[in-house]
Amino acid sequence: PRRIVAGRIESGSLIAGDEIVIMPAGKIAKIKTVESWPVTPVAGRQGAGRSVGITLDRELFIERGDIIAHASAAPRETRRLRARIFWLHDKPLAKGDQLLVRCGPKESRATVVAIEKAVDPGELSSTENKAIGRNHVGEIDISLSNPIATDPYTENPRTGRLVIEVSGRIAGGGLVLSVDAGQRAVPVDIVPVESALRLDERSARYRHNGAVVWLTGLPASGKSTLAKALERRLFTNGGSPILLDGDTLRAGLNSDLGFSAADRSENIRRLAEVATHLARNGHIAIVAAVSPAREDRATARRIADTAFREIHVATPAGVCEERDPKGHYKKARAGALASFTGIGNDYEAPQAAELVIDTSTRTVAEAADEIEQMLKTSGVLFDEVVDLAANI
Known part of the structure; x- marks a missing residue:
C-alpha cells in the first residue's frame, strides 16, 4: 500500500x-x-x-x-510570535491569558506574554494598555506550547494569518507581524531508523500487541496503584509492560515544565510521544497521569492512534480527598498548593473511555481483571501462541 x-x-x-x-x-x-x-x-x-x-x-x-x-x-518554525489582532470576546484580553491559536489547520495552546499596544477603532488612536477590549485592535506577543510553522503576513499571507479561540469559541483573529527574531528555522534531514525486530517477532514473544494504556483521574483516585498492579500482572504473564508515571517523568524528562495550561499540554504531549514510541516497538506503555484537560487527552489519542486505550479511574472526589496519601488536598485547601487539580471543577472527565473503574467499589485485583479483559477484547492481549515460522 x-x-x-x-x-x-x-x-x-x-x-x-x-x-x-x-x-x-x-x-x-x-x-x-x-x-x-x-x-x-x-x-x-x-x-x-x-x-x-x-x-x-x-x-x-x-x-x-x-x-x-x-x-x-520553508516557513519559520516558532514558539513565539508577534501579531496584530482584532478582539471579539466580551472579556478583555490581558497579559497572562491562556488561548488556543490556529494557523491554518495547525493549533497550539498559547499564553499572552505582552500587550504592546491597543487601538480604539472609534478614536483611531494607539495607546499603551494592559488589556484589549471587545472590538478593539491590538498588538500582542504570544508564547506557544507547541511549535507551529508560519511567516509574517507581509511575506506570505497564506501562512501569516491566525485565529484565536477561547473555551471552544472564536474570540479573535489577526496577522502575524514577526516570528521570533526573524531567523528562519534550519530544516533537519530526519531519517527515522527502524528496529531490527519485526512486530510479529515481539508479539510472538510477549503474546500481546503494542499499546498505550492511559489511566486518567483525580489525584489519589488509584491510578498509580492500578498501573503498578497491571504492570506486575503483564510481566508475570511474560509480557513487556513499561510504567510511565506522570510524577516520575516530571522529576526528569519534564522537569522544565510547570503547571500552567500550556505546560500541562506539553507534559501530556511528551508522555504520549514516549508511550507511542514504546507501543510501536511492541511494548505496552502504561501511563498514569491526572491529565485533567479533555483536549490534551484527545491529543494523546491522536498521537497514539489505534494503540490508545483510555481508562477513567472514576473514584469519587470525596473518596480521593479522604485518602490524600501525599497530603496535597490538605495543602490545596489551605491555599499552599496552587494549580492543584481536584479542588473545584477543573478535571474534565472522559466522555468515551474504553473502560471506567471506581476503585472505591472494588479491589485492586478486581480492577486489574477488568483492565486485562478489556485488553483482550480490544485485541491487545491474546491467548494463543503466535506461530512465528508461518510469517517467515
Whole structure:
C-alpha cells in the first residue's frame, strides 16, 4: 500500500522530484509522485489552488496541519510570535491569558506574554494598555506550547494569518507581524531508523500487541496503584509492560515544565510521544497521569492512534480527598498548593473511555481483571501462541 499525503497548494507549485520539507518538524524528502483524480499520477507542475496528493521517497509520519514547502523556502518554525489582532470576546484580553491559536489547520495552546499596544477603532488612536477590549485592535506577543510553522503576513499571507479561540469559541483573529527574531528555522534531514525486530517477532514473544494504556483521574483516585498492579500482572504473564508515571517523568524528562495550561499540554504531549514510541516497538506503555484537560487527552489519542486505550479511574472526589496519601488536598485547601487539580471543577472527565473503574467499589485485583479483559477484547492481549515460522 502507498501512503498518500493530501492537501491544497496554497502558493507556488510542485512537481515530482521536488525536494520538500515538512514543517515544523523539519523532515526532508523528495516528491515521488503527484496524485489526483480520476487520472493518476499526474505529470507536469501543479500550481496554487489545486488539491492534490503526493507520495514521498521515504516513510514519514506527517500530522494534520503540517506545512509542506520547498526546502529552500520553508516557513519559520516558532514558539513565539508577534501579531496584530482584532478582539471579539466580551472579556478583555490581558497579559497572562491562556488561548488556543490556529494557523491554518495547525493549533497550539498559547499564553499572552505582552500587550504592546491597543487601538480604539472609534478614536483611531494607539495607546499603551494592559488589556484589549471587545472590538478593539491590538498588538500582542504570544508564547506557544507547541511549535507551529508560519511567516509574517507581509511575506506570505497564506501562512501569516491566525485565529484565536477561547473555551471552544472564536474570540479573535489577526496577522502575524514577526516570528521570533526573524531567523528562519534550519530544516533537519530526519531519517527515522527502524528496529531490527519485526512486530510479529515481539508479539510472538510477549503474546500481546503494542499499546498505550492511559489511566486518567483525580489525584489519589488509584491510578498509580492500578498501573503498578497491571504492570506486575503483564510481566508475570511474560509480557513487556513499561510504567510511565506522570510524577516520575516530571522529576526528569519534564522537569522544565510547570503547571500552567500550556505546560500541562506539553507534559501530556511528551508522555504520549514516549508511550507511542514504546507501543510501536511492541511494548505496552502504561501511563498514569491526572491529565485533567479533555483536549490534551484527545491529543494523546491522536498521537497514539489505534494503540490508545483510555481508562477513567472514576473514584469519587470525596473518596480521593479522604485518602490524600501525599497530603496535597490538605495543602490545596489551605491555599499552599496552587494549580492543584481536584479542588473545584477543573478535571474534565472522559466522555468515551474504553473502560471506567471506581476503585472505591472494588479491589485492586478486581480492577486489574477488568483492565486485562478489556485488553483482550480490544485485541491487545491474546491467548494463543503466535506461530512465528508461518510469517517467515
